[in-house]
Structure formats: structure tokens, C-alpha cells
Amino acid sequence: MKNLVAGNWKMHLSPREVAGYAGRFAPETANLVGTVDLLVCPSFPALPAAVAAFRGTHVAVGAQNMHQELSGAYTGEVSGAALVDLGVGWVILGHSERRHVFGETDALVLAKLKRAHELGLKAIVCVGELLEERDRGETEAVLRRQFSESLGGAGPALVTKTTLAYEPVWAIGTGRTATPETAQEAHRFLRGLLEKALGAASEGVRILYGGSVKPDNAAELMAQADVNGVLVGGASLDPEGFAAIARAGA
Numbered sequence: 001m002k003n004l005v006a007g008n009w010k011m012h013l014s015p016r017e018v019a020g021y022a023g024r025f026a027p028e029t030a031n032l033v034g035t036v037d038l039l040v041c042p043s044f045p046a047l048p049a050a051v052a053a054f055r056g057t058h059v060a061v062g063a064q065n066m067h068q069e070l071s072g073a074y075t076g077e078v079s080g081a082a083l084v085d086l087g088v089g090w091v092i093l094g095h096s097e098r099r100h101v102f103g104e105t106d107a108l109v110l111a112k113l114k115r116a117h118e119l120g121l122k123a124i125v126c127v128g129e130l131l132e133e134r135d136r137g138e139t140e141a142v143l144r145r146q147f148s149e150s151l152g153g154a155g156p157a158l159v160t161k162t163t164l165a166y167e168p169v170w171a172i173g174t175g176r177t178a179t180p181e182t183a184q185e186a187h188r189f190l191r192g193l194l195e196k197a198l199g200a201a202s203e204g205v206r207i208l209y210g211g212s213v214k215p216d217n218a219a220e221l222m223a224q225a226d227v228n229g230v231l232v233g234g235a236s237l238d239p240e241g242f243a244a245i246a247r248a249g250a
């Protein structure tokens with residue numbers, strides 16, 4: 001299975017900065033075609049510029065969130081149908097900042113996941129424990145709950161088409177990466193949940209690691225048996241650094 005190296009730009013990089021980024025990132029990674037899958041996820045206003053800048057390249061474009069309804073009186077929200085209209089192919093769902101800063105629940109993430117699949121958007125569903133949950137020894141219980149309630153409820157056919165991301169909340173934006181062994185342990189646990197839910201088809205589901213991934217730790221993380229790529233925040237804002245991470249995944 002090829003690794004997926006995905007960049008989550010969060011609320012950074014304005015529309016006018018996208019073309020410059022693409023002009024540096026796409027050529028730097030052109031020789032990786034076929035060896036690794038690449039994805040960037042800009043903020044909503046930067047999506048049209050990103051779709052235009054990466055058109056015809058090997059770099060896919062995704063959104064960081066979407067609403068579960070197709071349209072309606074939801075001021076300030078963005079419909080998945082509008083993303084499809086723009087030519088966006090992917091969407092991140094249930095990122096820890098969505099869950100913990102904006103209060104998204106597992107049930108909401110599941111509703112969004114179902115809609116994303118219905119629209120033909122490829123989804124990355126994020127799960128991961130808080131530091132206090134890890135310290136209390138609840139990591140597996142949290143992952144099991146998030147897996148079954150924000151993903152498992154979608155049914156096997158849909159789970160097979162979903163990408164999972166393990167992002168321990170204590171490692172996001174903190175510079176404190178999970179060690180490759182800690183990451184592998186959680187990924188192995190998630191792989192087991194996938195096996196129970198899907199049987200042999202579970203082997204085709206990628207599990208990304210996210211949380212302070214940098215050019216100097218990416219290779220070691222992706223060398224783990226059940227780590228099938230990375231979801232990169234801060235380090236994806238620098239096109240050369242992100243290209244180095246892409247090479248680590250190739």
C-alpha cells in the first residue's frame with residue numbers, strides 16, 4: 001500500500017500564497033509520482049486557488065471540514081456539494097481541533113462521513129486521545145469509542161473507502177511527537193478494530209499518523225508496519241520541508 005502524505009494547512013496560507021507554494025512543491029515532488037500519494041488541505045477560501053494551481057499535477061486537494069447537510073439555513077457553514085463543485089476530492093473529518101475547539105461529536109463526524117461518501121468525497125477521519133486520557137490509561141478505550149461511533153456506524157462498505165488518521169491530541173502542534181513505537185502501538189490497535197469490522201478488506205485501509213510530524217521524524221514513523229502515511233500540520237506550510245516529508249513517504 002502506498003503511503004499518503006497529507007498536509008493540513010489549518011487557518012494558514014491565503015489564496016494569494018497558494019500559487020507560489022504550488023510552484024515550489026509540485027516540481028520538488030514530481031519525481032515521486034507513483035511512489036506516494038500527496039494531498040494538501042487549504043482553508044475554504046484558498047481551495048479554488050489550490051484546485052487551479054495543482055490541476056494536472058500529482059497533488060490532490062482536500063478541505064478541512066464540511067457540513068453534513070447538502071444545503072440549508074446554516075450560516076457560516078460549507079456544504080460538501082459545494083466542495084465537489086469546486087473540484088475538491090478529499091475532506092478531513094473530526095480533526096481534534098474540530099472535536100475539542102468546536103465541540104464536534106462522534107455522531108456529527110459520522111453524519112459528515114456518510115454525506116462525504118454519498119458525494120464521492122474521499123474522507124480522512126481523525127481519532128486520538130487527550131493527554132489526560134493517555135495518562136489515565138484510557139487510550140484504547142477512547143480510540144475504540146471514536147472508531148465505533150464516528151466510523152464503524154457507517155458500515156463496512158463505507159469504512160473500506162475511508163482513510164483513518166491517528167492523531168494523539170498531546171502531539172498536535174506541541175513539538176512532542178509520539179515515538180514510532182507509541183504510534184505503532186496505537187495504529188496496531190486501530191488495525192485490529194478494522195480487522196474486526198472488515199475482515200481481509202481491512203488491509204486496504206490506510207491509517208495515517210499525525211502530530212508534530214517533521215522532515216526528520218517522518219521516515220521513522222512511516223517505517224512502522226501499520227503507519228500508512230502522515231497528516232502534517234505546521235511542517236506542511238513550508239513547501240520544501242513538506243516535499244522532504246513526501247520523499248520520506250515514497
Ligand code: PGA
Pocket residue numbers: 008167171172173174175210211212213231232233234235
Ligand atoms: P501538527 O498538526 O503537525 O502541526 O502537529 C497535525 C494536525 O493537526 O493534523
